[in-house]
Amino acid sequence: xxxxxxxxxxxxxxxxxxxxxxxxxxxxxxxxxxxxxxxxxxxxxxxxxxxxxxxxxxxxxxxxxxxxxxxxxxxxxxxxxxxxxxxxxxxxxxxxxxxxxxxxxxxxxxxxxxxxxxxxxxxxxxxxxxxxxxxxxxxxxxxxxxxxxxxxxxxx
Amino acid sequence: xxxxxxxxxxxxxxxxxxxxxxxxxxxxxxxxxxxxxxxxxxxxxxxxxxxxxxxxxxxxxxxxxxxxxxxxxxxxxxxxxxxxxxxxxxxxxxxxxxxxxxxxxxxxxxxxxxxxxxxxxxxxxxxxxxxxxxxxxxxxxxxxxxxxxxxxxxxxxxxxxxxxxxxxxxxxxxxxxxxxxxxxxxxxxxxxxxxxxxxxxxxxxxxxxxxxxxxxxxxxxxxxxxxxxxxxxxxxxxxxxxxxxxxxxxxxxxxxxxxxxxxxxxxxxxxxxxxxxxxxxxxxxxxxxxxxxxxxxxxxxxxxxxxxxxxxxxxxxxxxxxxxxxxxxxxxxxxxxxxxx
Amino acid sequence: xxxxxxxxxxxxxxxxxxxxxxxxxxxxxxxxxxxxxxxxxxxxxxxxxxxxxxxxxxxxxxxxxxxxxxxxxxxxxxxxxxxxxxxxxxxxxxxxxxxxxxxxxxxxxxxxxxxxxxxxxxxxxxxxxxxxxxxxxxxxxxxxxxxxxxxxxxxxxxxxxxxxxxxxxxxxxxxxxxxxxxxxxxxxxxxxxxxxxxxxxxxxxxxxxxxxxxxxxxxxxxxxxxxxxxxxxxxxxxxxxxxxxxxxxxxxxxxxxxxxxxxxxxxxxxxxxxxxxxxxxxxxxxx
Numbered sequence: 130x131x132x133x134x135x136x137x138x139x140x141x142x143x144x145x146x147x148x149x150x151x152x153x154x155x156x157x158x159x160x161x162x163x164x165x166x167x168x169x170x171x172x173x174x175x176x177x178x179x180x181x182x183x184x185x186x187x188x189x190x191x192x193x194x195x196x197x198x199x200x201x202x203x204x205x206x207x208x209x210x211x212x213x214x215x216x217x218x219x220x221x222x223x224x225x226x227x228x229x230x231x232x233x234x235x236x237x238x239x240x241x242x243x244x245x246x247x248x249x250x251x252x253x254x255x256x257x258x259x260x261x262x263x264x265x266x267x268x269x270x271x272x273x274x275x276x277x278x279x280x281x282x283x284x285x
Numbered sequence: 286x287x288x289x290x291x292x293x294x295x296x297x298x299x300x301x302x303x304x305x306x307x308x309x310x311x312x313x314x315x316x317x318x319x320x321x322x323x324x325x326x327x328x329x330x331x332x333x334x335x336x337x338x339x340x341x342x343x344x345x346x347x348x349x350x351x352x353x354x355x356x357x358x359x360x361x362x363x364x365x366x367x368x369x370x371x372x373x374x375x376x377x378x379x380x381x382x383x384x385x386x387x388x389x390x391x392x393x394x395x396x397x398x399x400x401x402x403x404x405x406x407x408x409x410x411x412x413x414x415x416x417x418x419x420x421x422x423x424x425x426x427x428x429x430x431x432x433x434x435x436x437x438x439x440x441x442x443x444x445x446x447x448x449x450x451x452x453x454x455x456x457x458x459x460x461x462x463x464x465x466x467x468x469x470x471x472x473x474x475x476x477x478x479x480x481x482x483x484x485x486x487x488x489x490x491x492x493x494x495x496x497x498x499x500x501x502x503x504x505x506x507x508x509x510x511x512x513x514x515x516x517x518x519x520x521x522x523x524x525x526x527x528x529x530x531x532x533x534x535x536x537x538x539x540x541x542x543x544x545x546x547x548x549x550x551x552x553x554x555x556x557x558x559x560x561x562x563x564x565x566x567x568x569x570x571x572x573x574x575x576x577x578x579x580x581x582x583x584x585x586x587x588x589x590x591x592x593x594x595x596x597x598x599x600x601x602x603x604x605x606x607x608x609x610x611x612x613x614x615x616x617x618x619x620x621x622x623x624x625x626x
Numbered sequence: 627x628x629x630x631x632x633x634x635x636x637x638x639x640x641x642x643x644x645x646x647x648x649x650x651x652x653x654x655x656x657x658x659x660x661x662x663x664x665x666x667x668x669x670x671x672x673x674x675x676x677x678x679x680x681x682x683x684x685x686x687x688x689x690x691x692x693x694x695x696x697x698x699x700x701x702x703x704x705x706x707x708x709x710x711x712x713x714x715x716x717x718x719x720x721x722x723x724x725x726x727x728x729x730x731x732x733x734x735x736x737x738x739x740x741x742x743x744x745x746x747x748x749x750x751x752x753x754x755x756x757x758x759x760x761x762x763x764x765x766x767x768x769x770x771x772x773x774x775x776x777x778x779x780x781x782x783x784x785x786x787x788x789x790x791x792x793x794x795x796x797x798x799x800x801x802x803x804x805x806x807x808x809x810x811x812x813x814x815x816x817x818x819x820x821x822x823x824x825x826x827x828x829x830x831x832x833x834x835x836x837x838x839x840x841x842x843x844x845x846x847x848x849x850x851x852x853x854x855x856x857x858x859x860x861x862x863x864x865x866x867x868x869x870x871x872x873x874x875x876x877x878x879x880x881x882x883x884x885x886x887x888x889x890x891x892x893x894x895x896x897x898x899x900x901x902x903x904x905x906x907x908x909x910x911x912x913x
Contacts, residue, residue: 170866178849179822179830182701182842188541199905209903212912213886218851219911220881224784224874225845247767249913264793271836272540274355275369332753340804350834423654484899518683521809522866536833550834551804558824572687605865607812608679609658609736611808 136190136256138165140249141180143173143208146238151249153225153242161246164253165193174197177254178218181232185265191231191256195248198236208236230259288584289465289481293331293450296378297469308467312378313338321344331379333419333446333482337461337599341384343529345375346407347391351549353403358543373398377412383427383599385415385439387528393591394531403549404478408496412464415440416452419484420578424600426613429491432597434484445480490622491613494584494594500623501585505577509622513615514576516608521553523602523612529583529595532559555576580615630764634668637697637762642692643723644694647684649677655734659684673699673765675740679734680858682707682814684876688877689908696722701729702754706856706891707814710756713891713898714819714854724746726760728767734774734863742773750776758892781873796841803840807872809861810847815854822846827877848874853882853899857890870904 142148148169153260154161170176182190194215202208215234223229233255235248288369300323303310310323315330322328351369357580377385392408395401418427418434427433438444441461444452454472456462526528534552538543552559555575561567571574587595596612603611650670651658657676661684662668663818682704682760688696696717700708711717731749733740748779751761759762780830784792801877807823810816823843848871855875862872883887885908888899 137868151877161913177830179842179846182845183830186838186842193662199909205798206903208904209907210900212902212907212909213903214852216885216911218849218879220872220885221845221849221852221878224792225796225848226787226789226791228789229911234908234911251913255857262770264790264797268797269540271350271352271834272538272546272832272838273358274366274540274544274546297893350836350839359723381780421770512661515661516684518808518811520811521804521806522808522864525804525806526645534833536829536831548834553806599650607808607860609652609654609656611654611656614652 134257134261136164136253136259136261137188138193138249138253138256139184139187139189140165140167140172140192140193140195140252141173141176141239142167142237143175143203144169144171145203146201147195147235147245149239150237150241150245153209153240154245157242159242159246162250162253168244172202172204172207173211174179174202174204176214178214181218181222184271185227185231185262188266190259191233191252193233193249193252195237195245198238201238219268226264228259230255232278233263241261288453288455289469290447290451290453290475291444291472293452296331296452297326297329299471300329302376302468306315307373309345309371309373309375310378311342311375317577323378327416328447329378331418331444332453333415335418336422336602337381337425337604339601339605341387341599341601342377342380342528343391343531344386346388346411347404347531347533347551349507349551351403353547353549355546356544368407375407376412376414377411379416379589380413380440380446381417381420381599382415382432382436382438382440383425384528385413386432386436386597388439390439390529390591390593390595390597391531393593394587397591408531411458412442414439414442414444414461414462414464415427415457417447417550419482420487421484422600422604424599424603424611424613425488425598426491426600427493428488429616430596430598432592436487441505444582446482448482450481451479453479453481468618491615493623496623497584497616497619498588499589500619500626502579502620504570507622508618509619510573511579513618513620514573514610517555517572517610518608519555519572519575519577520556520605520607521555522605523610524555525551525578526601526605528597528599528601537562554582568617580612580619583612584616630673630727631671631723633764634671634697634699635665637723637725638662638665638668642695642761643697645688646671646697646699646723647681647688648697648699648725649673649679649681672904673727673729673730675725675745676714676733676736677729678736678746678860678863680704680812680814680860682711683812683860684720685711685717685779685814686817689712689721689876691736695720697725698722699725699727700757700760701727702757703729703734703748703758703856703858704750705754705759707830707858708891709894710769710815710854710856710891711817711892711897714815714901719894722761724757724762726757726763728756728763729765730755730768730770731772742771745772745774746859747774748857751869771891777870777873778870780870784873787890788848796844797837799869800840800844802839802869803835804867805835805840805843808864809865811830811864812860813851814858815851815856815859838852841848844869844871844874846877851875852878853886854890855879856871865910
């Protein structure tokens with residue numbers, strides 16, 4: 130029986146709002162899918178687009194970036210800077226061939242546990258429908274252990 | 286062995302046979318000016334009058350990024366895996382003398398204090414079919430680096446262009462001799478006495494290497510170096526297109542948290558971090574010093590160590606340099622300084 | 627040409643600048659960057675259709691090395707790079723002596739004659755034939771109409787592709803990359819003393835010229851040019867593997883212009899795009 134595809138999602142979340150909101154979702158025992166791995170950063174302004182590329186290189190099928198609502202940033206303007214950066218980066222990735230389903234953004238505050246669940250589930254469902262990001266994984270070919278045949282060398 | 290001739294058409298048929306026998310054939314396809322893997326014999330071109338390609342064919346012997354081994358971490362140990370060896374022999378067809386002569390030059394450093402099997406396996410199982418060159422431009426200076434457009438160094442078989450798309454084929458090494466024997470049915474005797482196509486212009490001697498070398502031996506601190514390379518931007522274009530540049534970096538790369546590989550990548554002395562030490566000190570911390578290194582390595586240090594000039598005068602570095610920094614003009618300036626003193 | 631030489635000689639004689647970065651012609655008639663430190667050196671300066679290089683890239687190299695102004699010969703497009711460097715606080719306007727030249731187009735293939743076809747894409751749409759500001763100006767201004775292929779068709783073709791086709795296209799292009807970093811070194815806006823690609827703890831961008839490493843490098847460099855590229859096309863000219871880098875940077879420029887109405891390098895007092903924000907920036911893509 131074939132294993133059904135379960136997407137791996139990496140979520141970059143800001144410490145003060147979204148991470149706390151996700152924690153609230155947990156303590157409130159809200160039911161949510163488990164595919165997202167969270168990486169906590171102090172502020173969305175810390176998120177360098179190279180993190181997104183690294184996430185895809187490491188095998189992520191989708192990336193979610195989430196932070197405080199505009200005006201609520203713990204560091205005053207971090208999310209404003211991030212917002213502008215994301216417009217440019219999103220357009221660049223679309224031009225280069227990374228579908229916008231695979232990189233999504235949200236504002237989730239510390240009290241929005243329910244919103245967090247619906248955002249994460251939404252991302253997971255849309256990436257599941259899109260399928261695994263095989264095109265990106267194929268780029269890893271030169272770095273992966275090659276499949277050896279015969280010769281008694283351990284195969285992958 | 287009597288000199289045999291062969292038509293370009295028949296050469297293409299040899300290529301088809303080589304492909305059938307699972308050789309990797311490297312040549313310049315018709316309509317392009319790059320060394321590439323030829324997968325269809327009919328696409329091979331042999332144009333002695335063409336300019337040198339924009340980059341050399343060293344990547345087939347010394348790839349731009351090559352795995353040394355792969356690793357996988359287990360709970361308490363690490364498993365190592367060898368890269369899959371490409372068992373196909375390489376045949377390079379139509380190599381200009383400035384490219385073919387580079388391989389024996391760099392083979393010396395790859396067999397010096399450590400025998401580099403990654404290079405040796407490819408080089409030892411290869412066959413180089415060189416071709417005389419009928420090209421000249423202001424960037425060519427093979428004659429000054431003890432080469433020439435008819436230089437057979439590095440070639441196993443050497444082709445000289447004749448009229449009517451024929452080439453005379455000379456076996457330079459035993460490998461070359463057995464190649465010609467294996468495919469002798471495609472060669473002919475030169476009954477019609479085809480004429481050799483003469484070059485339109487001779488390549489002059491631009492500088493006296495011995496004088497340049499003596500100057501380099503004695504002028505490490507000369508003020509000449511303050512401005513010789515000051516326009517250099519510090520990219521690696523020159524080193525990467527060069528048939529003799531061979532510096533490499535070894536890096537470890539992760540594929541997943543427990544798997545990855547160790548790789549050998551092209552590196553260049555023009556990069557700012559090339560000589561940065563783990564302590565943080567960088568002995569070549571400005572572009573002037575790095576450019577002095579490039580010229581000195583190519584025209585002095587390599588000769589001191591291995592008895593070869595690390596330059597074949599192909600001129601690719603100068604043709605492609607984004608700021609047109611011309612190695613020939615720098616060495617000519619050194620020659621002029623050497624003659625003055 | 628004599629006007630330029632004379633202007634530069636005067637600048638050096640009167641010590642208005644300690645050195646001038648300009649163009650000279652070598653024995654093979656190639657025009658290339660050259661630094662004049664004395665009025666005699668300035669005799670070697672030229673300016674013609676082959677003066678392709680963007681000399682602003684040298685400002686970051688020479689700005690800290692001495693006292694006195696840096697003189698620089700700039701075409702209208704190069705001046706945008708100078709403006710951009712001032713906007714980004716890399717050099718002060720007062721530390722520069724700008725010698726503008728009126729330009730009527732530069733070549734694409736440097737060893738051939740300039741013609742309507744053999745010209746740069748940027749020249750076709752040039753709005754800055756006369757540099758916007760300068761301390762001295764030389765050369766005659768001429769009108770010109772160029773017919774070079776501006777890759778607009780290729781750009782449209784790419785935008786119409788599906789995501790898979792786009793990624794396949796770009797992977798095919800990026801696999802040619804040999805990581806020589808010529809694109810970075812010619813770019814006046816790539817002035818970081820330690821590039822992100824040179825950081826090894828952690829290694830954000832693989833240094834290897836593999837499919838993965840080249841994709842990461844070219845994509846991240848294009849992003850670092852978002853709202854910062856001034857469209858000099860030097861990166862594509864320098865690339866030895868003919869990767870169409872300007873398609874990426876042009877796309878970034880188009881997005882900066884359409885989403886934020888911003889063009890880099892137009893005014894020294896304008897705040898930079900990514901360095902500033904507006905509380906009313908668009909966020910329709912954020913849930």
